[in-house]
Each structure stands twice: as structure tokens, then as C-alpha cells.
Amino acid sequence: MTATSAGRAPAAAEVLSPSLGQRARAGRGWLVGAAVIFVAAILALLLVGQSTQQSPPLDPSSSTPSGAKALLNVLRAHGVEVRSASTLGAAERATAGASPDDVTVAIYDPSGYLSLKRIAHDAKLPGRIVLIAPVPGVEQPLLEAGRDVRIVSAATALENGSILHGDNAGNAVRLFGARSRLVWYTPTIADSSAGTPATIADLTPGWVTPLVVLGGLTAVVAAVWRGRRFGPLVVEDLPVAVRASEALDGRARLYQRSDARLHALDALRMGAVGRLAKRLGLGPGAPVLTVCAAVAAQTGIDPREVRAVLLEASPRNDRDLLDLAQRVRAIEGAADPRPVPTSTAPAPQPDTARTAPDPEGNQGHRR
Incomplete structure (x- = not known):
């Protein structure tokens, strides 16, 4: 709701868009x-x-459809010593102490971590080399070094889920079980030869x-x-007139419900300071301290008392709020130079169809 002073144009609509909080x-x-x-x-x-x-593909310990545990268990059942390795050093240790004619090294490197140039002349990794699903041409360094190289073109043929299809099992057993020791080597990023x-x-x-x-x-x-936003919320005048006393009572109830005693007192203070500044000829924009000094000079009241009532004092309970409100009214009455009317004629009753002025000189509030 908005209130406009008598004879003054309505102020611009106040934006009520909610804050971020x-x-x-x-x-x-x-x-x-x-x-x-x-x-x-x-x-x-x-x-x-x-x-x-x-469970990566051809994991020697995995029983999932993509693992290779079934094949390795069959090879162990045929008397082949199966060892697994995930680094080049582990693969070299797995072949230690065995004759080159007794070792088969199966290398499955789908990520390309291992450079075969490193093992082409590696004496610590002897025996036959079986490359599983290699990139075409990657075996060339091994062939040039005279290594015995065999290639399995499809890794899926060795998986648990397809090892029993067709001749996959027989071919795998003949290839990997031809020698007494099998090293199942799956390189990891630790074997990367990029040097970075x-x-x-x-x-x-x-x-x-x-x-x-x-x-x-x-x-x-x-x-x-x-x-997204549909535009700011603004205050709009309603086509009905509301008494200023109703707006005053409504705001007072809100302050009382939220125990906002200081806000209620500040509302009274701001109205009183504005009216005092106007009555003393100071103008509506005069500072509060200037108004306090002018009121003290006009009424003879102690300036500290005026500042405490109009600016500094803070109510701690409802009794303090009532006392300070009465002192604000008393100071405003003492500073009012207008004479008190002596006529005993009854005051005319306000028309309910029109806006009723409040005791503070403001027009009726519109909602």
C-alpha cells in the first residue's frame, strides 16, 4: 500500500521483485x-x-562373458603353467628361469601402451610371442628381430562367452598350450613408452x-x-479508498506479530521528524541531528533528551515502546507553534466514501 501527502503527486510505483535470498x-x-x-x-x-x-576384456581372473578365465583354467588342466602380468617387469620375472622353447608370451594390448620395439631384442622376455588383436603392422619389429610371432586376429574368440563356439576352444588350446609355461601379459599405462x-x-x-x-x-x-522473469512486481492503486487508520492498524499488527518494536518506533520517529522539519522551516531533507537541535532550541528541552527520543533510544519491551511513543508525541506537541483551537463545536465526521486523512497529515492509503 502507498500513501501520498496532501496536495502532492503520487510517487513512482515501488518495485517489489523478490531478492536473491x-x-x-x-x-x-x-x-x-x-x-x-x-x-x-x-x-x-x-x-x-x-x-x-x-572386469576388462580378457581379464585372466574374470568369470564374466568378456573375461578369459575359462581358457586359462582349461590350459592349467592340461598341465600348462599359467602366469599373469600387467607390466613389462612382471612379465620378465614370470619368464625367469625357463628355457625359450618352454615359454609362450601372450600379449593383449588394446590401448597400445607397449611398444614392441622395446621387447624385440629383450633377452629377458624369451620364447614365442602371441599377439592378440594387434594393430596391423605392429608386429614388424618382432619379425625383423627374428622372434617367433603368432597372431590372433579377434580377441572375442578367446572370451568366456564365445570360447566354446566352433573351433575356438581347440585352436586356443593348441596355440597357447604348446609349451609348458604361458605368460598372459596385459600392458598398462605403466608400460607406456611415450616418455611423458x-x-x-x-x-x-x-x-x-x-x-x-x-x-x-x-x-x-x-x-x-x-x-526467467515475467517483469517486476509493482504497487498498483486499487479503485477503493482505504482509511489511513486501517493502514496504520494493519501495519501495527504486523509489527506486533513479529516483535519488531524498533521498526514500529522508527516509523513513528520518521513521521514526527518530517513534520517537525516542516513546521520549523527546515525543509523535508534536513538531517535528523539538525532537526533535533532545532527542536531543542524551540522547546528548551535538553538536546540529549531530544536525540534519545527521536534517534537513539531502543525499546526492550512493549512498555518501553509505549513510553517512547508518548515521549515522541510530547516533543512533537511541544514544538508545534500553532495555537490550540478553542472552539467547542463538534468536528465534522469524515465521509466514508472519500479518503480519510490521518492525524499525521497524510492522505488515505490505497492498496
Whole structure:
């Protein structure tokens, strides 16, 4: 609701758009719900990513359809000593003490971490080399070094889920079980021959990038959804007149309900200071201290008392608020130079169809 002084044009409409804090409090439930959904999605993706990372293709210890445990168990049953290695050093130690004619080294390197030039002349890694699903031409350094090289073109033929299809099992047993010791070597990033540290892309699982993109799109959609505005909220005059006393009582009840005693007292003070400045000829923009000094000079009241009542004192309870309100009214009455009317004629009753003026000289409030 707005109030306009008598004879003064209405002020510009006040913008009542909610602040950022109010928006955050109003949307707290949506934010909490979105956060829960986002965290649940992250946990689900992490679990899926961990499950896939725990069983890489042709894992010698995995019983999943993509593992190679079935083949290696069959080879052990045929008397082949099977050893697994994930680094070049471990592979060299696995072949230690064995004759080159007794060793088969199976290398499965789908990520390309190992450079075969490093093992072409490696005396610590003797025996036959079996490359599983290599890049075409990558075996050339081994052939040039005179190594015995065999190639399995499809890794899926050795997996648990397809080892029993067709002749896969027989061919695999004949190839890997021809010698007494089999070293199942799956190079890791530790065998990288680039000579440079691993990058974030090398160390990050493949599901991280889609997750980041999904999170970014979710943030953009949420910003567009919650950030749009239909225009600022403004105060509009209603086509009815409201008594100033009703507006005064309504605001007073709000202050009382929220125990805002200081706000209620400040409202009385601001009205009194404005009227005192006008009556003493100081103008509506006069500082409060200037008004206090002029009131003290006009009434003879102690300047400290005037400052305490009009500016400094703070009510601690309802009794203090009532006392300070009465002192504000007393100071305003003492500073009023207008004579008190002596006529005993009854005052005319205000017309309810028109705006009723309040005792502070303001017109009726409009809602």
C-alpha cells in the first residue's frame, strides 16, 4: 500500500521483485530435490563405471562373458603353467628361469601402451610371442628381430562367452598350450613408452565426459527454468479508498506479530521528524541531528533528551515502546507553534466514501 501527502503527486510505483535470498528460500525444496537426483545419478554412474572397470576384456581372473578365465583354467588342466602380468617387469620375472622353447608370451594390448620395439631384442622376455588383436603392422619389429610371432586376429574368440563356439576352444588350446609355461601379459599405462606423464584423458574413465556434459546441460536448463522473469512486481492503486487508520492498524499488527518494536518506533520517529522539519522551516531533507537541535532550541528541552527520543533510544519491551511513543508525541506537541483551537463545536465526521486523512497529515492509503 502507498500513501501520498496532501496536495502532492503520487510517487513512482515501488518495485517489489523478490531478492536473491528470497528466491533461494522459495526454491529451497526444488534445489534440494535436484541435488538429490544429481547425486543419485553420479553414484549410479560411478557404480556402473566401477563394474565395467573391474572386469576388462580378457581379464585372466574374470568369470564374466568378456573375461578369459575359462581358457586359462582349461590350459592349467592340461598341465600348462599359467602366469599373469600387467607390466613389462612382471612379465620378465614370470619368464625367469625357463628355457625359450618352454615359454609362450601372450600379449593383449588394446590401448597400445607397449611398444614392441622395446621387447624385440629383450633377452629377458624369451620364447614365442602371441599377439592378440594387434594393430596391423605392429608386429614388424618382432619379425625383423627374428622372434617367433603368432597372431590372433579377434580377441572375442578367446572370451568366456564365445570360447566354446566352433573351433575356438581347440585352436586356443593348441596355440597357447604348446609349451609348458604361458605368460598372459596385459600392458598398462605403466608400460607406456611415450616418455611423458599420463594426461587426464589417459587416466579418466570413458563415462566421465558424458557425465560432465550432462551436468552442464542440467545446469543450463535449471538456470533458464528458474532464472526467467515475467517483469517486476509493482504497487498498483486499487479503485477503493482505504482509511489511513486501517493502514496504520494493519501495519501495527504486523509489527506486533513479529516483535519488531524498533521498526514500529522508527516509523513513528520518521513521521514526527518530517513534520517537525516542516513546521520549523527546515525543509523535508534536513538531517535528523539538525532537526533535533532545532527542536531543542524551540522547546528548551535538553538536546540529549531530544536525540534519545527521536534517534537513539531502543525499546526492550512493549512498555518501553509505549513510553517512547508518548515521549515522541510530547516533543512533537511541544514544538508545534500553532495555537490550540478553542472552539467547542463538534468536528465534522469524515465521509466514508472519500479518503480519510490521518492525524499525521497524510492522505488515505490505497492498496
